[in-house]
Amino acid sequence: MTKRPSLPDAAGSTLGTVSGVALKHILPAALVLALVYCIPDTLEQDTVSKFLRSRWLVSGKPILRLFLVLGIVRSLNGALNSWATNNWRVTAHEGWVWDHEVAVVTGGSGDIGQALVEGLISKGVRVAVLDIQELPSRLRDNEKVVFVKCDVTIPSEIAAAQEIIQRTLGHPSILINNAGIVRTTTILDEPEDHLRKIVAVNLMAHWFTAKVFLPHMLSRNKGHIVTVASLAAFMALPTSVDYSATKAGALAFHEGLACELKHLYKAPGVMTTIALPDFVKTQMTKAYWAEVEAAGGILLTVDQVVDPILKQIFLRRGGQIFVPKSRAVVSFIRGWPNWLQEVVRDIIGRKDRAVDSPWVRK
Numbered sequence: 595m596t597k598r599p600s601l602p603d604a605a606g607s608t609l610g611t612v613s614g615v616a617l618k619h620i621l622p623a624a625l626v627l628a629l630v631y632c633i634p635d636t637l638e639q640d641t642v643s644k645f646l647r648s649r650w651l652v653s654g655k656p657i658l659r660l661f662l663v664l665g666i667v668r669s670l671n672g673a674l675n676s677w678a679t680n681n682w683r684v685t686a687h688e689g690w691v692w693d694h695e696v697a698v699v700t701g702g703s704g705d706i707g708q709a710l711v712e713g714l715i716s717k718g719v720r721v722a723v724l725d726i727q728e729l730p731s732r733l734r735d736n737e738k739v740v741f742v743k744c745d746v747t748i749p750s751e752i753a754a755a756q757e758i759i760q761r762t763l764g765h766p767s768i769l770i771n772n773a774g775i776v777r778t779t780t781i782l783d784e785p786e787d788h789l790r791k792i793v794a795v796n797l798m799a800h801w802f803t804a805k806v807f808l809p810h811m812l813s814r815n816k817g818h819i820v821t822v823a824s825l826a827a828f829m830a831l832p833t834s835v836d837y838s839a840t841k842a843g844a845l846a847f848h849e850g851l852a853c854e855l856k857h858l859y860k861a862p863g864v865m866t867t868i869a870l871p872d873f874v875k876t877q878m879t880k881a882y883w884a885e886v887e888a889a890g891g892i893l894l895t896v897d898q899v900v901d902p903i904l905k906q907i908f909l910r911r912g913g914q915i916f917v918p919k920s921r922a923v924v925s926f927i928r929g930w931p932n933w934l935q936e937v938v939r940d941i942i943g944r945k946d947r948a949v950d951s952p953w954v955r956k
Contacts, residue, residue, distance in 0.1 A: 679913045681855075681862040686910035689816055689863075693718030696766045698759065698807060700746050700799065701773030703727040705876040706822070709896050710770060711739060713904040722759040722766065724752070724803075725773070746773050747794035749802045756806045765810045768907065770820040771800045771844075776878065778833040782953045789836055796840035800847045808864075815863035818907060821848040822869050825916070828924045832943050845870075852912070865912035871899045872921055885948060892918070 677684060697714050701707045702723030708730055711721050715738040722740045723729055729741040740762050742755040759766060774796050777788060800821065811817025823844040830838035848868040855861050873879065873886050875893040886893055894917060902915045916922040927935055 676911070676913070679852075679867075680911045681852075681865065683862065683911075687816070687863055687865060688910075690767075690910050692908070695719045695768060696759070696763045697721045697768035697770065698724060698766045698803070699770045699772055700724045700803060702741075703729055704772075704878060705896050706874065706899060707772050708733065709900040710772060710903065713900060714768075714907075715739060717908060719768070720763045722755070722763055724755055746799040746803060747791070749805070752802050752806045766807050767811065767814075767816055768818045768820070769803060769807050769811075770822065770903075771803055772820075772822045773799060774822065774840075774878075776834070776837050778882065778947075778949075779836070780833055780949065780951050780953060781835055783951045784836060792836050793840055793843075796837070797843040797847070800844060804851065811864050812859050812861045815861050817861075817864040818867065818910075818912070819851065819864070820867045820869065820903060820907065821845075822871075822903070823848070825870050825872050825921055825924050827870065828927055829939065829942075831939070833947055833949060844868075865910075867903070867906050867913050867915065869899065869903050869915045869917065870921075870925075871917035874899050894918070 680687075695718075697719050699707050699710050699714070699721055702711050702721070703725040704727070707723070707725070711723060711733060714721050715736060718738075720738045720740070722742060723733070724742055724744040724746055726743060726745055728743075729739070733739050734741075740759065742758050744751045744755045746752060775792055777792070779785075779788070804819065808817070808819070811819075821844055824837070824841040826834065826838040827841040827845040830842075845868065848866055852866040855864050855866065872892045872894055873882075875883060875895060883893060899917050902917060906913045906915060916925075927938060930938075
């Protein structure tokens, strides 16, 4: 089993969040305030006082003030984001005991799914894996893992899986919609059967699993639904329009679900989290590694994607996770002027792609 970094425990998550904010934002801001406003006009002529009254430092006060303001705005924005995505709750949700919890992971036999399962069971969570692929050998003998061969695009199979899970593990309090497929093709070349399959696996399955596992969460006002989407949700590019469309739909599902939970089902204790990673280096994407690297793209490791998801779950907070964090800027693109959006799409879209199609002109 892959050794994972230590994950936050239930008791310390809120304290950890508060102390983290203090160390990361409040203390640096206090130091800048001291430099900007608290330098006495009269100091003894020692080395420190000469430094504090030096011309470059005094003339740099406006810049320090600007950094201070930007830092405060950034910290406030981060705090509001954390608050909003946690159902407007400041503290972590109560009532979670990890060795009493049950999780469902769709696509749990794949690279990302396996890592999610291993991270969950490391904290004592019992996990049901729903997949059409057999369970990896390293998980087969683990008593905390139950494998149910299930096609998540077929509602009746999910319902049957739920009965097995309830008998063997209990009612799930965590649902991770991780199953997904990808294959590059142009719009004109895409076979109908593949289009229907990718929409069913990457998008419709979210509805099917929620309809089966969400009702019990609502009855207890406790749960966590995690949607594994992609940065492709914000930008559709040549040969992956189908994938981008499904991930944009998954983002809409996540946002709509969060809104229904608060305002229709009145279940603020059921959290939602969405993960939006860049391109991930898995066996499923192996055929595209060279193309991504040649285009200057990022190939994330599985751990880079899985660790933030697990951290979010064990913090007992809902959230929105960009991987890497710097890619959050991609979400701003939709608000840019049309001409600027097209410039970005043109720059990325004109990169060479290995496309075997009678429709593509060289």
